[in-house]
Amino acid sequence: MLMQWIRRRLRAKQMSLWKRPKRLHRRLRQLGYQGEFMAIKMSSWRNSAGNLAHYAIPNMYLQELGLFEMSSVQTGYLPQTY
Numbered sequence: 355m356l357m358q359w360i361r362r363r364l365r366a367k368q369m370s371l372w373k374r375p376k377r378l379h380r381r382l383r384q385l386g387y388q389g390e391f392m393a394i395k396m397s398s399w400r401n402s403a404g405n406l407a408h409y410a411i412p413n414m415y416l417q418e419l420g421l422f423e424m425s426s427v428q429t430g431y432l433p434q435t436y
Contacts, residue, residue: 357424364421365411366402381410 372378379391387409394401401407417423 361416362402365407366399368411369402370397378410
């Protein structure tokens with residue numbers, strides 16, 4: 355749940371840096387997206403959960419940037435050293 359929020363927050367931040375839907379559309383065309391585009395508000399938290407944002411900024415891209423999956427980290431493990 356926390357990782358979903360972090361990935362969505364990163365997508366929202368990237369979309370706000372792009373500022374215009376035209377830049378998002380250019381990125382989608384580079385990735386081979388052939389569908390129709392709607393005019394969306396780039397600084398909206400709601401739009402960062404949409405299909406276009408997920409297609410433009412996939413989870414694998416975020417992992418390549420260095421974001422690691424927190425579910426793979428062991429917590430609550432204490433070694434027995436008696």
